[in-house]
Amino acid sequence: MRHSTLLLASLLAAALVSSGCHDISAPGDRSALEASRQKWAHTGLRDYTFTLRMDCFCAINGPVRVLVVADSVRQVTMDSTGELLNAPWIPTINKLFDFIDQQIARPAAVLQVTYDPALGYPTKIVADPIANAVDDEVTYTVSNVAALSVLR
Numbered sequence: 001m002r003h004s005t006l007l008l009a010s011l012l013a014a015a016l017v018s019s020g021c022h023d024i025s026a027p028g029d030r031s032a033l034e035a036s037r038q039k040w041a042h043t044g045l046r047d048y049t050f051t052l053r054m055d056c057f058c059a060i061n062g063p064v065r066v067l068v069v070a071d072s073v074r075q076v077t078m079d080s081t082g083e084l085l086n087a088p089w090i091p092t093i094n095k096l097f098d099f100i101d102q103q104i105a106r107p108a109a110v111l112q113v114t115y116d117p118a119l120g121y122p123t124k125i126v127a128d129p130i131a132n133a134v135d136d137e138v139t140y141t142v143s144n145v146a147a148l149s150v151l152r
Contacts, residue, residue: 039120056138
């Protein structure tokens with residue numbers, strides 16, 4: 001009896017640990033994503049700037065200023081130095097929405113997203129695609145979104 005009680009307790013503890021370690025994407029994440037993506041689309045912004053901070057095992061340390069024209073990244077500038085960077089992987093706001101969508105579809109081991117209540121863009125994305133994998137975690141923080149006047 002004592003052996004089966006210990007086994008049951010061990011199995012219960014393992015189940016609690018494995019279920020409590022990860023924020024699994026819930027179906028509600030998709031509705032929040034779509035509602036926010038729609039808000040962003042209603043702004044009509046295709047030309048804008050924003051500050052992006054990426055916390056990850058990546059090549060850029062520190063926030064960058066991103067210039068977007070016609071929904072394509074045109075320029076990336078290191079905030080601290082003003083240095084222009086060659087960083088073709090830097091996402092637009094729409095690409096960040098796509099990233100969230102991909103993480104929900106996977107589903108990622110951890111996905112936490114905060115959206116701007118007025119404009120809908122993601123202000124913070126915390127993603128860990130694979131539990132216990134090394135160097136796959138990323139946190140994107142978006143701030144200072146501003147419309148840009150571009151003559152075409």
